[in-house]
Amino acid sequence: MSKSDEQLVAGALAGSARAWRQLVERHESRIYNLGYRLMGNSEDAMDLTQEVFLGVFRSLQHFRGEANFRTWLFRIAHNKAVDLNRKKKLLILTGGLDENGGYDDLGLRARPETEPDHDLAALQSNRQALELLSRVPLEQRLVVELKIYQSLTFEEIAQMQEISVNTAKTRFYAALKKMRFAPEEEHALLEN
Amino acid sequence: MPCSRTEHLLREYFADDLPPVMRAEIEQHVADCPDCAAELRQLHGAAHTLGQWRELPIPRWNRHLALFRGERADASQGWRFLWQWLPATACALMFGLLLLNTSVLYRAGTLEISFGNPLSRNADDFAGRLAEALGLETAADPFDLTAERIHSSYLAGRGLVLEVRSNLATANRFNPAIPDSPGAASLQDGNPSAMLAPTKLRQTGAESDLTASDTRRPHRDLLLRASEINTAELVNSAIIEAGEYARILRDADGVDRENFEQLREEIETLRRQNLAVSDRLRDLTEELRRSTTTENESFQAALDTITGEMNQLRSQAQDLAADLRRRSESAQASRAERWRNEVASLEQRLARALCGQGARLGQLPERETITIVLTGLGEPTPARPATDLIHTYARSDLIQCANGAIDPATLEERSNPYSN
Numbered sequence: 264m265s266k267s268d269e270q271l272v273a274g275a276l277a278g279s280a281r282a283w284r285q286l287v288e289r290h291e292s293r294i295y296n297l298g299y300r301l302m303g304n305s306e307d308a309m310d311l312t313q314e315v316f317l318g319v320f321r322s323l324q325h326f327r328g329e330a331n332f333r334t335w336l337f338r339i340a341h342n343k344a345v346d347l348n349r350k351k352k353l354l355i356l357t358g359g360l361d362e363n364g365g366y367d368d369l370g371l372r373a374r375p376e377t378e379p380d381h382d383l384a385a386l387q388s389n390r391q392a393l394e395l396l397s398r399v400p401l402e403q404r405l406v407v408e409l410k411i412y413q414s415l416t417f418e419e420i421a422q423m424q425e426i427s428v429n430t431a432k433t434r435f436y437a438a439l440k441k442m443r444f445a446p447e448e449e450h451a452l453l454e455n
Numbered sequence: 456m457p458c459s460r461t462e463h464l465l466r467e468y469f470a471d472d473l474p475p476v477m478r479a480e481i482e483q484h485v486a487d488c489p490d491c492a493a494e495l496r497q498l499h500g501a502a503h504t505l506g507q508w509r510e511l512p513i514p515r516w517n518r519h520l521a522l523f524r525g526e527r528a529d530a531s532q533g534w535r536f537l538w539q540w541l542p543a544t545a546c547a548l549m550f551g552l553l554l555l556n557t558s559v560l561y562r563a564g565t566l567e568i569s570f571g572n573p574l575s576r577n578a579d580d581f582a583g584r585l586a587e588a589l590g591l592e593t594a595a596d597p598f599d600l601t602a603e604r605i606h607s608s609y610l611a612g613r614g615l616v617l618e619v620r621s622n623l624a625t626a627n628r629f630n631p632a633i634p635d636s637p638g639a640a641s642l643q644d645g646n647p648s649a650m651l652a653p654t655k656l657r658q659t660g661a662e663s664d665l666t667a668s669d670t671r672r673p674h675r676d677l678l679l680r681a682s683e684i685n686t687a688e689l690v691n692s693a694i695i696e697a698g699e700y701a702r703i704l705r706d707a708d709g710v711d712r713e714n715f716e717q718l719r720e721e722i723e724t725l726r727r728q729n730l731a732v733s734d735r736l737r738d739l740t741e742e743l744r745r746s747t748t749t750e751n752e753s754f755q756a757a758l759d760t761i762t763g764e765m766n767q768l769r770s771q772a773q774d775l776a777a778d779l780r781r782r783s784e785s786a787q788a789s790r791a792e793r794w795r796n797e798v799a800s801l802e803q804r805l806a807r808a809l810c811g812q813g814a815r816l817g818q819l820p821e822r823e824t825i826t827i828v829l830t831g832l833g834e835p836t837p838a839r840p841a842t843d844l845i846h847t848y849a850r851s852d853l854i855q856c857a858n859g860a861i862d863p864a865t866l867e868e869r870s871n872p873y874s875n
Contacts, residue, residue: 276527278527280524283518283520284518287518287519288518292513296510296511300508305511309516316518316519317519320519320526350610353616354613356616356828384509388504388509389508395505410469411505416471418471432466432467432469433466435469436465439501442504442505443494
């Protein structure tokens with residue numbers, strides 16, 4: 264029977280590298296995909312993943328088990344994403360990045376012919392999702408991420424973002440409004 | 456026409472704990488409302504597309520295992536066995552020292568141990584010295600968002616970015632805007648000069664056209680004149696403007712407290728006089744309507760007096776408003792000028808401070824730059840009232856300035872400042 268997150272945290276705190284490895288392996292893919300959707304490219308997603316788990320490692324002793332480990336992990340991911348986004352903005356300001364900050368750089372353009380069909384389908388659906396996510400600012404993207412992909416409640420999201428529940432709902436609705444398809448796009452999608 | 460309930464209903468539609476009754480109500484409304492139905496379909500479409508995300512495999516990485524083993528592994532071993540791990544501990548310690556960029560220095564008789572990336576560390580230290588040199592009033596509490604501060608970030612490959620938050624950014628330099636045309640000024644809720652707002656005038660009964668019954672009255676001509684001379688609303692508008700300009704004048708430091716109080720009194724007196732004379736005109740109008748005599752000399756004289764007083768009040772109020780408008784525009788221009796001078800002075804102090812401290816950034820790679828973002832100190836544009844002022848200094852220029860090869864003014868000139 265697999266150990267719970269809390270047991271693995273306790274094991275890692277006791278010095279078990281195995282427990283630490285299991286804990287990371289259990290959540291790394293989720294965080295990497297979260298990073299991909301938030302930052303829009305694999306490099307930043309990987310940076311974020313490393314930063315998140317470094318943050319987990321540094322504050323592991325502060326995890327008291329009062330909150331769910333996943334929620335605690337998302338809180339760290341949330342804060343790291345905000346930090347990383349801020350750094351990217353500064354990079355854009357100093358001319359180190361183009362205006363979109365590397366968002367939507369799926370690396371798909373160079374590779375499609377080499378990918379098996381099912382991967383292509385996955386890449387296509389991911390590209391569509393990224394295209395929608397790229398339409399909204401990070402603060403709204405974070406709400407969408409936590410609501411749609413991580414199934415958090417608006418109350419949990421509000422606590423994480425230190426905003427009111429109503430603001431969280433408004434951000435979510437505003438984001439969806441910006442991401443909805445125009446009627447002609449809807450039509451084109453149906454045809455495809 | 457779009458449904459006015461769409462936003463509220465659909466925002467609630469996605470709530471976690473939507474009561475069944477409310478869900479049913481929303482669904483009923485959506486069924487009856489084509490706008491909401493279309494909007495909901497599109498929102499669902501977006502949510503569906505997002506839900507199609509396929510998990511991407513994560514590239515191989517080390518999972519911070521080396522770090523973990525270096526810092527935590529075997530922490531549970533008893534102290535009795537510690538000696539067995541002495542060599543490994545020493546290795547882990549060395550590794551940890553390397554990993555954490557720990558530096559140990561023996562300087563001036565004291566041992567200094569510090570952690571972190573030396574460039575980031577120096578950047579923080581540099582930011583602190585710069586804040587001191589600029590005379591910023593920094594707060595010990597890092598969460599005190601109102602305090603002046605410099606936030607440093609080191610971006611590998613780009614250089615050092617220092618965000619300077621000065622109180623100058625919050626100085627009320629260009630606001631509030633001077634109203635464009637007479638009558639455009641309006642008082643907002645919570646306006647500190649709300650006491651300057653004139654009381655809403657009571658209906659005088661003379662401001663509207665004569666009624667059909669009035670045309671048959673004996674003092675028809677006087678009633679007609681009474682309806683034409685009423686300038687109470689004009690005086691009222693001028694008083695509102697005068698109050699608004701007085702506030703602008705005060706906010707732009709164009710008047711001291713005592714003189715502002717005098718202005719307030721003057722405007723208040725005008726307001727009271729306007730109210731009194733418009734009341735008298737109303738009473739006279741009523742009297743004219745009720746009067747059945749044909750004698751009208753006393754009415755004529757009373758109307759002449761009221762007309763004279765109203766004209767005088769109008770010219771007083773309009774002159775005062777025009778004078779205060781001129782003074783407030785001039786005070787705002789002076790204030791903006793002073794603000795620009797203060798920003799320029801800050802920029803000069805910044806250049807001098809950078810010259811003095813620049814040598815500390817010797818570790819910065821040759822091609823990296825130092826970007827200083829003066830938050831909120833850029834030139835405002837109609838679209839963006841608050842912009843940042845950005846200076847970018849080449850490392851070589853800083854070193855030259857530190858060595859005395861160029862002066863701070865040249866350093867500032869080479870930083871090519873721009874607003875963004």
